[in-house]
Amino acid sequence: MTARIYRPCRTTTQSGIARAKLWVLEFEPAAPRQIDPLMGWTSSGDMTSQVRLNFATKEEAIAYAGKNGLSYRVEDSKPAPRKIIRYSDNFRSTRLDQWTH
Numbered sequence: 001m002t003a004r005i006y007r008p009c010r011t012t013t014q015s016g017i018a019r020a021k022l023w024v025l026e027f028e029p030a031a032p033r034q035i036d037p038l039m040g041w042t043s044s045g046d047m048t049s050q051v052r053l054n055f056a057t058k059e060e061a062i063a064y065a066g067k068n069g070l071s072y073r074v075e076d077s078k079p080a081p082r083k084i085i086r087y088s089d090n091f092r093s094t095r096l097d098q099w100t101h
Contacts, residue, residue: 002028002030005061006075025053032052062066 003025010020026046035042055061058074065072089095 001030001070003065003070003072004028004075005065005072005074007058009077022054023058025065027051027063054059057089065100 004024004027005023007023008020010017012101029044029049030046033043033044052079053061055064062072062074064070
């Protein structure tokens, strides 16, 4: 059973980093999902796909996987692609860029 250890990125509607601080351990799906012919819902007989464990640090997640004999893959997060600025910075008097409005 293979597990994936990663730090989730924040959603686009969030400005905070509350959930982005934790490390998550998720299991890789053992079987593909199947479509129910009556309702059209997708289902799976793999119960480990519903398990999602949160850890404070990457080392804790790795230690848990090692203790339970799980093979794991660590995915490091990518850095932020741009500098996040405040909205009020658009109107400051010391702005170097040209006004666009």
